[in-house]
Amino acid sequence: MPSVFNAVYSRDLRLALRRRVEALLPVVFFVVAVSLFPLGVGPEPQTLRQIAAGVVWVSALLASMLSVTSVYAGDHADGSLEQMMLSGHSGFVIAAAKAAAHWTITGAPLVLAAPLIGVLFDMSAPALGTLLASLLLGTPILSLLGGLGAALTLGLRSAGVLLILLILPLAIPALIFGAGAVSAVDAGQSASGHFSLLGALLIVTALLAPWATSFALHIALE
């Protein structure tokens, strides 16, 4: 079982490394989208500090959802996804490996880019640290849910927009606790409650989402 996970995971990473610019697009989108907010809202540092966490989280959500369609689309188009599902290995492990690879390619760079945003939005050091921790816990949830959406919309005409409509409502709890952690720290409270709930969400999603994804893949490939 670990060997299947490793095989799928390292294959996806290798494919991403061969198309570096494409792999970096989500994080570029993330930075561009976040930079639009000061232009729209106005450059007052007080306002920016207040909206920073929410803006970063919503943009991370959108960047994840925009990039997640490609997790299965390429493999579906060239038939390798069908071979994977027919190989007799557990669909759960394949879906989990795919989500892990997506997180490594897009989720982790989003976390790494967040300090830059923190500087742009004049965030305090403790708030920025909390934001990084919440993104670290929360972005894997987005990759797992996004994988489910990608599997459900596999091969459909308007897969991209449809996926966003399907998955965004499900990602709302992660958004609430992720951005809420930063607001709590800003208000002088402890963010440990938020982190506990985000961690619980991550565990539940990691247990259930790959399972649902593997069902959705079987349905899509029937």
Added chain:
Amino acid sequence: MSTPIRWFTFAAPSRFYWLVGKLNPWLWAIALALTAAGLYIGFFVAPTDATQGDAYRIIFIHVPAAWMSMVLYLAMAFWAAMGWMFNARMASLLARALAPTGAMFTFLALWTGAFWGKPTWGTWWVWDARLTSELILLFLYLGFIALQSAIDDVVRGDKAGAVLAIVGAVNVPIIYFSVRWWNTLHQGASISATAAPTMAHTMLLAMLLMTFAFWAYAFAVVFTRAQALALERERDTDWVRALPASR
């Protein structure tokens, strides 16, 4: 010799079609009669509320609609799961037929809520936990409808919809409690949506009548839609071909 109850008798589209044909006039009649009675008692008989004036009367539509919106989502997830597990065509059809009615009730609850909020709270919308959850529920319904209509292959559409509906049903409590938590953090004790502590009997009666009216309406319209969907899907079968002759 007693015949055992055959639960799956009406899982066959032809028999379901026949059953709905018999039931539906009654369901429509019950829905109309109960709506008329409920609205009459609600709008003319029930006393004016001491604090909210006459604006409160919208709850006779608002509260039953909100209840229906939640019940119908669970019913939709249930039938979608049934259709997926047992490969029952009629169950998947019911799930498909339930979605637009559920979305309609969700929208109605939000709309009437806004009408109630304007005179009572002075605003069309607040980011209250219940309102926000109801809005998210509407998004879940729209996602289900959009997914099923985007998939041309009906069997795949039914099954993919089932996965989404089950995932949504699991998520609804999580979403509700996280939104409530978010709400208590962000909003002080400004507005509370809790209803009046006590309710006059006539108010309760009107609300119950409207609830049953909405139930009857939901059954009637969902059955009608399921009937149409069954005809569409089974158009190449003998029983559908024989239908015009039997009229």
